Amino acid sequence: MFERIREKLNILADAAKYDVSCSSSGGTRKNDNKGLGNSHTSGICHTYTEDGRCVSLLKILLTNHCIYDCAFCVSRKSNDVKRAAFTVDEVVELTMNFYRRNYIEGLFLSSGIFKNADFTMERLLLIVKKLRLEQRYNGYIHLKTIPGASDELIKEAGLYADRMSINLEMPTEAGLKLLAPEKSHADVIKPLAFVQQNIVQFGEDKKLIKHVPKFVPAGQSTQMVVGATPESDKDIMYTANTFYKNFALKRVYYSGYIPISNDSRMPILGTQPPLLRENRLYQTDWLMRFYGFNVQEILNDENPNLDVDIDPKLSWAIRNMQHFPVDINKADYQMILRVPGIGVMSAKKIVQARKFGRLRIDQLKKIGVAYNRAKHFISCADSPYQLKDYQGTEIKAFILADSQSKYLKTAQNQLLLF
Amino acid sequence: MTYIFDGSLTGLLTSVFEWFERKPGKVTLKSAEIFQPEAFAESLEIIADQGKADRVWAGLQKKLQKDWLRKFYCSYLSELPDAYHHLFQFSCYIFQQQKGAENNYGNEHVIALSKYAKSVEREKHRMEAFIRFQQTADNIFYAGIDPDFNVLPLISNHFKNRYADQQWIIYDLKRKYGLHYNLDTVEEVSINFEKGSAQQNLTPALTDEKEQLYALLWKDYFKSANIVARKNTKLHLQHVPKRYWKYLTEKQLS
Numbered sequence: 001m002f003e004r005i006r007e008k009l010n011i012l013a014d015a016a017k018y019d020v021s022c023s024s025s026g027g028t029r030k031n032d033n034k035g036l037g038n039s040h041t042s043g044i045c046h047t048y049t050e051d052g053r054c055v056s057l058l059k060i061l062l063t064n065h066c067i068y069d070c071a072f073c074v075s076r077k078s079n080d081v082k083r084a085a086f087t088v089d090e091v092v093e094l095t096m097n098f099y100r101r102n103y104i105e106g107l108f109l110s111s112g113i114f115k116n117a118d119f120t121m122e123r124l125l126l127i128v129k130k131l132r133l134e135q136r137y138n139g140y141i142h143l144k145t146i147p148g149a150s151d152e153l154i155k156e157a158g159l160y161a162d163r164m165s166i167n168l169e170m171p172t173e174a175g176l177k178l179l180a181p182e183k184s185h186a187d188v189i190k191p192l193a194f195v196q197q198n199i200v201q202f203g204e205d206k207k208l209i210k211h212v213p214k215f216v217p218a219g220q221s222t223q224m225v226v227g228a229t230p231e232s233d234k235d236i237m238y239t240a241n242t243f244y245k246n247f248a249l250k251r252v253y254y255s256g257y258i259p260i261s262n263d264s265r266m267p268i269l270g271t272q273p274p275l276l277r278e279n280r281l282y283q284t285d286w287l288m289r290f291y292g293f294n295v296q297e298i299l300n301d302e303n304p305n306l307d308v309d310i311d312p313k314l315s316w317a318i319r320n321m322q323h324f325p326v327d328i329n330k331a332d333y334q335m336i337l338r339v340p341g342i343g344v345m346s347a348k349k350i351v352q353a354r355k356f357g358r359l360r361i362d363q364l365k366k367i368g369v370a371y372n373r374a375k376h377f378i379s380c381a382d383s384p385y386q387l388k389d390y391q392g393t394e395i396k397a398f399i400l401a402d403s404q405s406k407y408l409k410t411a412q413n414q415l416l417l418f
Numbered sequence: 419m420t421y422i423f424d425g426s427l428t429g430l431l432t433s434v435f436e437w438f439e440r441k442p443g444k445v446t447l448k449s450a451e452i453f454q455p456e457a458f459a460e461s462l463e464i465i466a467d468q469g470k471a472d473r474v475w476a477g478l479q480k481k482l483q484k485d486w487l488r489k490f491y492c493s494y495l496s497e498l499p500d501a502y503h504h505l506f507q508f509s510c511y512i513f514q515q516q517k518g519a520e521n522n523y524g525n526e527h528v529i530a531l532s533k534y535a536k537s538v539e540r541e542k543h544r545m546e547a548f549i550r551f552q553q554t555a556d557n558i559f560y561a562g563i564d565p566d567f568n569v570l571p572l573i574s575n576h577f578k579n580r581y582a583d584q585q586w587i588i589y590d591l592k593r594k595y596g597l598h599y600n601l602d603t604v605e606e607v608s609i610n611f612e613k614g615s616a617q618q619n620l621t622p623a624l625t626d627e628k629e630q631l632y633a634l635l636w637k638d639y640f641k642s643a644n645i646v647a648r649k650n651t652k653l654h655l656q657h658v659p660k661r662y663w664k665y666l667t668e669k670q671l672s
């Protein structure tokens with residue numbers, strides 16, 4: 001009994017880990033029935049794996065049996081791996097007991113497709129209902145939408161889940177067709193759109209009637225695998241941008257492909273996962289969501305791929321020196337935000353602080369500006385007089401020289417945000 | 419001139435009151451615990467006075483935005499000697515300025531407080547994340563901690579709201595007091611540990627029979643979730659500094 005549950009957990013956690021989404025944020029569920037758990041708007045990472053990724057949810061598959069054969073997936077039908085399946089009660093017990101010990105923020109439940117889509121979705125629904133209704137569990141639940149499941153099941157699941165997601169898998173339809181001929185982006189778009197419509201509908205009803213239940217309050221997300229197929233960074237980010245816009249997604253995740261098979265259509269086993277590239281994509285994602293950049297400014301036909309040696313914010317600045325130097329004491333917030341070396345927090349502090357007098361270099365440093373980087377792009381009260389205007393390329397060389405040691409020491413896959 | 423106070427929040431606020439009473443010019447505030455008399459420096463001992471402290475606090479409430487009251491309190495909970503001084507100077511500064519002066523990030527005390535608050539909030543957040551309860555034989559969920567700052571007052575509500583249907587104790591082993599939630603309210607408690615008994619992690623004799631099973635399953639899970647091809651020890655350590663490992667079930671051997 002003991003050993004059987006251990007084995008199942010090992011198999012089904014191992015198979016679930018390639019879904020990189022771990023966020024437990026955006027939940028608003030309160031513990032107002034004196035049950036167990038609530039969600040924290042910003043989410044909590046309870047621990048970190050040795051590869052530095054946050055662990056906030058118990059992320060498991062209900063089963064890794066699957067009738068499909070997607071080439072990029074460890075659970076594909078033709079793969080020779082051990083198979084297992086949890087019972088409904090096992091998932092409920094594990095979730096409750098992990099949660100009570102403060103190991104996790106909640107449950108991330110996905111599944112291989114067993115028998116058919118509805119059969120699988122029904123089981124998932126049973127679990128979330130049991131947690132919410134019988135166990136009075138109010139912790140976070142991220143539930144995978146099973147492509148092809150009926151609208152009724154998806155809609156009912158949305159009443160209990162905080163977030164739902166369904167993965168695009170490959171950034172373009174062509175890429176997907178190459179590796180999973182049975183699938184298409186349309187299978188993903190349909191349920192994404194259906195859940196989105198319901199989120200909007202419930203939201204509107206809520207304005208009129210007070211006791212409308214929550215429906216997927218933390219919104220939807222999706223994931224794309226990067227580097228399995230030959231798409232450019234532009235392809236990837238344009239797809240992401242479209243999905244953010246059309247389905248009001250909360251997050252798009254980019255998962256550097258880790259070779260798991262000898263399939264000749266994909267990078268061979270042992271190839272390093274493209275972690276730096278993944279990092280640059282996330283940086284671009286942040287620039288779009290929090291820094292007011294249009295994706296076309298960062299990636300376009302002249303620049304279809306992101307620079308490897310410098311981050312996308314710096315790349316943009318160097319290509320657009322006509323906007324600089326920015327006068328820290330006068331420029332508007334949006335422009336200050338675009339300065340390399342200034343993050344959201346620092347930009348906010350700057351616009352507050354300058355009301356009390358013109359800001360100097362030492363104050364900027366204390367506020368948290370990475371001055372060595374920012375100095376090429378700003379002027380402030382005591383900026384040194386500059387004899388000549390440097391070209392973008394020269395500035396890039398200065399910054400690289402300056403940060404060389406740091407870059408070399410930093411592991412390739414470390415997520416540095418500007 | 420040095421003001422010496424008793425280390426309490428009441429004492430700290432009283433010292434601000436006293437300064438405005440006397441206007442003695444430049445003053446350094448120190449807690450009695452670390453104060454070492456110097457031969458030629460003048461000093462004044464501040465007697466904590468609830469009435470005076472309340473007036474100062476009410477004044478701060480009028481002057482400051484709400485998030486700054488929190489920053490003020492967090493800075494105090496850092497228990498750092500320099501923080502006390504900055505809190506004192508910050509208060510004097512705030513009372514002498516127009517409303518809104520807390521946004522002057524060019525001011526050294528404003529910056530200092532926002533930094534202390536950030537550290538304390540980070541520690542609070544870490545405790546909310548890294549505390550691991552063990553279920554005792556009498557069905558109480560116990561966790562022993564020794565945070566860098568005095569964060570129990572800050573985490574109490576979080577745990578009360580979240581773990582409303584289970585009894586729990588979170589014990590600060592360094593400051594020798596804890597919080598006990600009895601399914602209704604949270605009370606301060608102190609525990610007399612038997613000499614030599616493990617306080618951070620309870621021995622199996624004291625825990626529920628299922629405790630070891632779930633600890634083991636959690637450790638298994640932690641191992642399975644790792645992707646070897648992505649190993650990045652530096653990033654891992656940055657997120658979970660070694661000094662927190664002792665809390666983490668998943669980091670315990672065996």
Ligand code: SF4
Pocket residue numbers: 066067068069070073074075076077111112113
């Ligand atoms: S359907 Fe899902 S679980 Fe099944 S092989 Fe494809 S990606 Fe894997």
